[in-house]
Amino acid sequence: MWASQRAQGVPTSVFSLMDAALGRARAAGLNVIDLSIGSSDLAPPVQALDALRDATHDPSSYRYPLFSDTRPLREAAAAYLGRRFGVQIDAEREVLPLIGAQEGLAHLLLAVTDPGDTLLLPDPCYPPYLGAAAVAGLNVIPLPLLPERGFLPDLESLPADLRPRVLLLNYPNNPTSAVADAAFFAEAAAWCRARGTLLIHDHPYAELTFGDYHAPSALEAGPDGIVELHSLSKTHHMGGFRVGFAAGDAGAIAALGRVKGAVDFHPYLGIQRAATVALGLPDHLGREGAKVFQERRDALLPALREMGWGVQTPQASMYLWARVPGLTDSVAYAVRVAETTGVALSPGRAFGPGGEGFVRFALVQPPGVLVEAAGRLGEVELTAPAPVLNQTHS
Ligand SMILES: Cc1ncc(COP(=O)(O)O)c(C=O)c1O
Structure with missing residues (x-):
């Protein structure tokens, strides 16, 4: 009742969907690896x-x-x-x-x-x-x-x-x-x-x-x-x-x-x-922090490429932006990945229609954890299996 047109115009964040999916993963006892938000895990100077x-x-x-x-x-x-x-x-x-x-x-x-x-x-x-x-x-x-x-x-x-x-x-x-x-x-x-x-x-x-x-x-x-x-x-x-x-x-x-x-x-x-x-x-102090992200980039890139995902080698930032062959619903995929493996990614669609078919990894964990996350992804189907219809009610 009190939300203005202006407030209603602000798109709801896909990250709340991801947050809920991660909550279900935790409740199921999965060890969560959150690579969805680009919040640096390093300490300030x-x-x-x-x-x-x-x-x-x-x-x-x-x-x-x-x-x-x-x-x-x-x-x-x-x-x-x-x-x-x-x-x-x-x-x-x-x-x-x-x-x-x-x-x-x-x-x-x-x-x-x-x-x-x-x-x-x-x-x-x-x-x-x-x-x-x-x-x-x-x-x-x-x-x-x-x-x-x-x-x-x-x-x-x-x-x-x-x-x-x-x-x-x-x-x-x-x-x-x-x-x-x-x-x-x-x-x-x-x-x-x-x-x-x-x-x-x-x-x-x-x-x-x-x-x-x-x-x-x-x-x-x-x-x-x-x-x-x-x-x-x-x-x-x-x-x-x-x-x-x-x-x-x-x-x-x-x-x-x-x-x-x-x-x-x-x-x-x-x-x-x-x-x-x-x-x-x-x-040079700032660049020492950047080196940490570069090492993480270098750890995760080969793991994603081995899966056949298209990723360019970034020269900057704290993300890998990967095109996933055959992916048509990145939001449903990211939710399923979070629920079934505990790995949280950002679905490309969260960044606009032009992001569909991609997922984003924030390099906010040490190299070994990133490789572990990539390993878990290999277990998840890109598209959900079609729902099994209950014949007795057809
Ligand atoms: C492109 C871009 N702009 C702005 C921000 C937020 O910056 P700040 O923490 O200074 O508000 C981010 C954070 O991820 C970002 O990626």
């Missing part, structure tokens, strides 16, 4: 934890944090962008702390669009994007990410008169693990600028990169008409701390600040101090 601990005993951290109190984190964010990507950002006008990138995106869409505006959204995509678009009342146009194009969108194939208010991109990508180079972002920025479209780049996997690969920033194309969302959830394993930042176009950042001013008071100062310390740490 100890320096960040120390900063937070010290802050909790510092009474000056207890008050509501005002904008001026966010200056150290804004400066640390600008310094990180300069050091890591060669991007010059004004810490006063072009950066704003977030309570995570997810919060940032939802409020940014409210800040820069009006109901009925058009959002060009990748399919498949991180599922909360759809909820954020529904809350903002946006008209979503799906942008297919196809394996044959390396899961990069083909902007040039879109109708010449299409002028979306926002284009949302995310590389390294969830769920496909695809990466994009600086030339791709330069082209996307030019495409947007020619149409008066704001480019939002969601960049939580910026440091979860493997080998010699370094992810670029969309802001390398200049901040005008671009906002990039950064998060410490994956790069510094601080998902539960809920902290990140938005950087880019001064007008869009100011609009975001206005909307957030009606909603929150910025993250707790202790969290801001922890994030400030984390962003100032030498970059």
Whole structure:
């Protein structure tokens, strides 16, 4: 009775189905291996934890944090962008702390669009994007990410008169693990600028990169008409701390600040101090965490390929995105896998129609556990056997 049209427009998460299936697996005594949610199992940098601990005993951290109190984190964010990507950002006008990138995106869409505006959204995509678009009342146009194009969108194939208010991109990508180079972002920025479209780049996997690969920033194309969302959830394993930042176009950042001013008071100062310390740490520390995910990738890939599943070798992120030959209902399959083996995967359909036929593994367990999970999958049929009809009632 009290749910608004807006609330009703937010799609229900497939993950609640998975949660229920895992509950049944536990009740049946199965040993559960949860690879469904991309929440890092590694510890945050100890320096960040120390900063937070010290802050909790510092009474000056207890008050509501005002904008001026966010200056150290804004400066640390600008310094990180300069050091890591060669991007010059004004810490006063072009950066704003977030309570995570997810919060940032939802409020940014409210800040820069009006109901009925058009959002060009990748399919498949991180599922909360759809909820954020529904809350903002946006008209979503799906942008297919196809394996044959390396899961990069083909902007040039879109109708010449299409002028979306926002284009949302995310590389390294969830769920496909695809990466994009600086030339791709330069082209996307030019495409947007020619149409008066704001480019939002969601960049939580910026440091979860493997080998010699370094992810670029969309802001390398200049901040005008671009906002990039950064998060410490994956790069510094601080998902539960809920902290990140938005950087880019001064007008869009100011609009975001206005909307957030009606909603929150910025993250707790202790969290801001922890994030400030984390962003100032030498970059190689972040890559040590990434190495752990690379080892896991290398353990799981051969096991999946042996089963005949199609998986590209990702250069970044914490996922394997596998095309399962013959799979037509990934949600039913993932539920059956969870119930019968205790292994929780993300069904590709959870990320949009373009994800059907795929499943996503979050590399959030040690290599041996991942291989064990793959072994259990081999026991499950791709499609459920047809129900046996009870002849006496026919
Ligand atoms: C693409 C993408 N954006 C945003 C988030 C959430 O980031 P945060 O924890 O900063 O809200 C995730 C988490 O999985 C993600 O995959």
